[in-house]
Structures are given as C-alpha cells and as structure tokens.
Amino acid sequence: MAPVASTALELTRIGFDVVELLTLLGAGLRELHSVPVEGCPFDAGNEALLDRAEHAVAADAVDGSRFDRAYQRSTPAELLDIVTSSRPTDPDVSVLVHGAACLEVVRVDGGRVIGWSSLARSGRGDAYRDLATMATDLVAVIGPEALGPFIDAYGLEHPDVLRLDWHVMVDQLVR
Numbered sequence: 001m002a003p004v005a006s007t008a009l010e011l012t013r014i015g016f017d018v019v020e021l022l023t024l025l026g027a028g029l030r031e032l033h034s035v036p037v038e039g040c041p042f043d044a045g046n047e048a049l050l051d052r053a054e055h056a057v058a059a060d061a062v063d064g065s066r067f068d069r070a071y072q073r074s075t076p077a078e079l080l081d082i083v084t085s086s087r088p089t090d091p092d093v094s095v096l097v098h099g100a101a102c103l104e105v106v107r108v109d110g111g112r113v114i115g116w117s118s119l120a121r122s123g124r125g126d127a128y129r130d131l132a133t134m135a136t137d138l139v140a141v142i143g144p145e146a147l148g149p150f151i152d153a154y155g156l157e158h159p160d161v162l163r164l165d166w167h168v169m170v171d172q173l174v175r
Contacts, residue, residue, distance in 0.1 A: 009103035012141055019149050022138070025106060026153025028113025029134060033095035033127050042123030044097050046090055046170075049129070053080055053173035067172045068136070076173060083170050088163045094124040100175070101130035102137035128160065132167030 011021055056062050062076035071079055098105065099121025107115040131154065138146040151159050 007104050008106040008108055009141070011108060012103060018142060018146070020111070021108075022142075022146055022149040023153040024108060024111065024113055025103075025134065025138075026150045026155070028106060029098075029101060029130055030154050031113065032098060032116060033130070035096040037094055037096050037124045040096065040124045044099050044121060044123030044125035044129065045094060046087060046126055046166075048123075048125070049167075049170050049174060050084065050087055053083060053170055056173055062173050068168075071169065071172050079169060079172060083166065083173065086162070086166055086169075088126075088128075088160075088166050091126050091128075095127045096122065097125040097127065097129045098122050099125070099129060099133075101134040103134075103141055126163070126167070128163045128167050131156075131159070132164045133171055135164065136168055136171070 008021060008025060012018070053062075057076045057080045064072065064074070064076050064079075067074070067079070074082070098116050098119065100118060101116070105116055105118045106113055107117065131151070135147055135150065138150055
C-alpha cells in the first residue's frame, strides 16, 4: 500500500510497484478527464495552446536550449512552424485537462489517485494534452516501457501518436 498522500514521483523513488503505479496514473487521469466541463470558463484547447506558443515565440520568451533533446535541433520559430502546420483537429468532446500532468503533481493515497496539484493550466481541452505531458515524464523517469501499461490503464486501444507528438512539441513552446 502506498504511503499517505505521496506524489507519484515520490512513489517511484521508494520502489513502489511500477506497473501498479502506471495503472493508478492511467485510471486517475481517465477519472480527471471524466469530470464535467460544462460551464468551465478556462480554455485549454489546441487553438489556445497554439496562441500561447505564438505569443511566447513572438515575445522571444522561449529558450530553445530547454527543449527536450529530440527538439533541440530546432529553433523556437522552426518548432512553431511545425506545430502550426501539423495542428490536429479539435476533439469532438473536450475534457477537463490538467495542462501540466506529470508525476510530481499527482497525489496518491491508499493505492489510488486522490488529487492533482498545480492547476494553473487546467481548463477545457484535448485529453491528449495530459496524456502527452504525463507520457513525456514517464519516459524520462521510468523509461519507454512505462507507456504501454499507462495508456492501457487510461483505456486507449489505439492512441493517436501524431496527436500525442503534437502536444509534446507544443509543450516545448508553452511550458
């Protein structure tokens, strides 16, 4: 059983069963995404993300040296061009997205997700936003083998890898 109110990141450091943790994270994110969004005034959709990225690049507020290794060969303007030209269609249904889902913001107690901290980027948006930011963190902390159990627990039979990649790229520009 997990220690009381630990973050998911703390659980990776104390040797918590990784597959159990990935299952908790996938199910916990699916539960967050099932919260009704009617009346939510905060737009965290793909267009809003692209707008934020455009403003950040125009203001010279994006430090390309902080990009993940796969994107460091691109300048912020080049990455923005890629993101702009490859923007996925908006999902049919918006969900409540955290906006910066990662291991340090997930609170776990009694073997289940009990909450999410750092909700400044939350709002109505594309579930792939959270899937991408969490997947990036999981690969960095646990390794690529974490993605299968996480995505399975979330309930995606065939994830849209282009949509995931777009959200990973746009996150380089807006984080």
